[in-house]
Amino acid sequence: MSEQQHADSEVIIETRNVSRIYPGVTALDNVNYRVYRNKVNVLIGENGAGKSTMMKMLAGVETPSSGEILLDGKPVTLGSTQQAEKHGISIIFQELNLFPNMNVMDNIFIGKEFFQRGVINEKYQYELGKSLLERLNLDVDPYAPLNELGIGHQQMVEIARSLSKDTRVLLMDEPTSALSQSEVKVLFNVIEQLKRRGVTIIYISHRLEELMEIGDHITIFRDGRFIGERPVRDASVPWIIEQMVGDKKKHFDYQPAPQGEQVLEVKGLTALAQNGGYKLNDVSFSLRxxxxxxxxxxxxxxxxxxxxxxxxxxxxxxGSVVLNGEDxxxxxxxxxxxxxxxxxxxxxxxxxxxxxxxxxxxxxxxxxxxxxxxxxxxxxxxxxxxxxxxxxxxxxxxxxxxxxxxxxxxxxxxxxxxxxxxxxxxxxxxxxxxxxxxxxxxxxxxxxxxxxxxxxxxxxxxxxxxxxxxxxxxxxxxxxxxxxxxxxxxxxxxxxxxxxxxxxxxxxx
Ligand SMILES: Nc1ncnc2c1ncn2[C@@H]1O[C@H](COP(=O)(O)OP(=O)(O)OP(=O)(O)O)[C@@H](O)[C@H]1O
Ligand SMILES: [Mg+2]
Structure with a gap:
């Protein structure tokens, strides 16, 4: 295939027989995974299925034990995050990867500061950072220490951080697990914007409705193996669940337990917030x-x-918190x-x-x-x-x-x-x-x-x-x-x- 054909081809990243073995665990087992160009590629599978491990391979955080990764049809070595970023691949990790004691701005630019004559160009970073935060509708002070933000907002900062790079392929590993519904909406808008700019997205989530809404193409992993893929419009929820769990189906039946005496009694619990409002306002209830x-x-x-x-x-x-009669x-x-x-x-x-x-x-x-x-x-x-x-x-x-x-x-x-x-x-x-x-x-x-x-x-x-x-x-x-x-x-x-x-x-x- 010629260079041009590769650039036009549907598949941007392909793994061939990629395995990753840790002591005692085969996290990925001969996986042939395809990522489609300029699409939102959603990836789903049970806990431990190997999704994050695959993302780490593609982002250069870890290297395959065997097999190869092809980018635009050519084998590449992604030995470090810097190397992956040179190829335009960046990642938002499942677990927050920020520095709680630094401010929002420094978190966005750490490791890729903008320099002017050898010193950090604070002014430029401030303007760029502010516009990134605005794009995410994130109403936070760029100089606020990160640990003063709730976990949902911290997650948005992590997203702003990855937007500041020149990214062709953006990997998002459960980006919404800590976001509120309105924040998820903003994120989905950002994903649409990125797609319009030609970016390819890989998106991992356990929330099926989200995958159906945002995804173009769905892939399922189970126990470290590639199980199936489909355009999202051809994938039904029962099909996805069946691919995910195989024959391990589980079912939950609600059965009330017999209730005994009261153990906890809470009366009028009130906590004031700094802004003069309430964190807790006269909360009372009891528990048996x-x-x-x-x-x-x-x-x-x-x-x-x-x-x-x-x-x-x-x-x-x-207010009071009384456990077994003791305040x-x-x-x-x-x-x-x-x-x-x-x-x-x-x-x-x-x-x-x-x-x-x-x-x-x-x-x-x-x-x-x-x-x-x-x-x-x-x-x-x-x-x-x-x-x-x-x-x-x-x-x-x-x-x-x-x-x-x-x-x-x-x-x-x-x-x-x-x-x-x-x-x-x-x-x-x-x-x-x-x-x-x-x-x-x-x-x-x-x-x-x-x-x-x-x-x-x-x-x-x-x-x-x-x-x-x-x-x-x-x-x-x-x-x-x-x-x-x-x-x-x-x-x-x-x-x-x-x-x-x-x-x-x-x-x-
Ligand atoms: N550094 C490591 N050392 C040993 N085992 C590991 C390591 N990293 C991952 N594993 C194992 O590899 C398997 C796949 O893990 P992975 O994090 O890729 O799962 P996942 O699909 O992302 O799951 P989740 O939905 O819970 O995030 C798991 O069994 C995990 O325990
Ligand atoms: Mg994971």
Whole structure:
């Protein structure tokens, strides 16, 4: 084929028999993957299917153990991110890859600063940075420290960062898992803009509706293998799910657990925000043993704040949190944890896991403030500890070859499961799960639902938050709806209709 024909050909990137082997795991197994030029190529598969590994190969973060990668029909070596970027390939990682202590602007330009006579051209960067933020409708101060931004906004900064490069192929690994619906809309507009400018996109997500909306071409991986591909318009949801899970289909049936006495009572919990408004505004409710409460609310409604207020990670000006008759309002986080409230945070990278440590250590280290406190004395016994970890790995169906491996060797969804396992190993009475299924594939979500059901059966009181209505409705005995830091509805399962929940979640003007 001539150069011209290659440039016109439909396929921009092709992998030939690409494998990637890690000790004990074949993350990719002889994969022939095609990426179509100037299309939104969506990639889907269960947790651990090899999606992120493939992206790392294409972005030069990792190299194939065998096989080759062709760009415009020619074999290329993508040995580093710089090399990949020279070919016009850049990536937005699944896990945020930013510097929390630096400001927004510096995060956008780090590693590719604009210089003028040997010094950074601050003025030019400021103007460019501002226009990138504006393109993303992102109303943040370019000089704000990144760690003052919510995780959704941080994700948008990461996107702005990749837009500042001259990119032909943009890889997005679950870019929306932390975004609100309006932010997702903005992102989709940006993707359309990029496509018009001739950019090729690879887009990974576990949210099927998103893939159907934004995708032109869909590819499915399962257990490190290429399974199938189709134009999105020819792909039905049942077909996709069948390709994803093969014969491993799972099903969740709601079964209420018997409810016991009241364990938690919250009265008038109020936390003020800096801008004079409320983070939490007079929140009251109670929770029984065996009960599962689902908290629904839009981004910014106060779900995460409620959890942080309950466990003592955020100060509250008034109100009480009473656990088994004991008022814990004045007690700190580690006391509340010792007394039996556990939290699985939303931001698993920032608050949930310790990157350098093994899967096992992450799980047994229950004190999220990292003071190394272990609630279960029995866990100090190494043999028991191993047993506990093995048991938890099995219960949660965590795909892992060796619990001694660093946590970063797990796929994103499996890291989330480790964080869940960690909370459960502290032997809590009340479990708070903030978006427990964020980034978890359709099949593994069912595992998490079963686990929540099991916890309730064992008499634990469970509270989980979700921005997915179907999830709240499927799993909860009772639904609390939040808006503007308040509880706007407290609905028993039988009354929790879609209409009631949505209308209560819309902030009143
Ligand atoms: N550095 C590593 N060392 C050992 N195993 C690894 C490493 N990186 C990935 N793996 C393994 O390779 C497999 C594929 O992981 P990958 O992250 O590509 O999955 P994924 O499809 O992106 O999943 P998710 O949807 O959960 O993000 C997993 O079993 C994972 O544990
Ligand atoms: Mg991944």
């Amino acid at each position: 043993k065996g009960e599962v409460i689902g908290i629904y609310g839009l981004l910014g409604a106060g779900r995460t704040e409620l959890f942080k207020g309950l466990i003592g990670l955020m100060g509250c000006q008034s 814990l309002s004045k007690r700190d986080f580690s006391t509340r944890l010792k007394k039996g409230i556990a939290l699985v945070p939303e931001d698993r990278q920032g608050e949930g896991v310790v990157q350098m440590m093994s899967i096992k250590t992450n799980m047994t280290l229950t004190d999220l403030s990292l003071r190394g406190f272990r609630r279960c004395l029995s866990l100090l016994n190494p043999a028991k500890e191993d047993e506990g970890v093995t048991d938890m790995v099995k219960k949660l169906a965590i795909k892992v070859s060796d619990a001694e491996l660093p946590i970063t060797s797990l796929s994103g969804g499996n890291q989330q499961k480790v964080v869940l396992g960690k909370a459960l190993m502290s032997g809590p009475e009340v479990v708070l799960l903030d978006e427990p299924t964020r980034g978890i594939d359709v099949g593994a979500k069912t595992d998490v639902y079963h686990l929540v059901g099991q916890m309730a059966k064992q008499g634990l009181a469970v509270m989980f938050s979700s921005s997915e209505l179907d999830e709240v409705m499927a799993l909860a005995d009772r639904v609390l709806v939040m808006a503007d830091g308040r509880i706007t509805a407290d609905l028993a399962r039988a009354d929790a209709t879609r209409e009631k929940i949505i209308s209560a979640s819309t902030p009143q003007a």
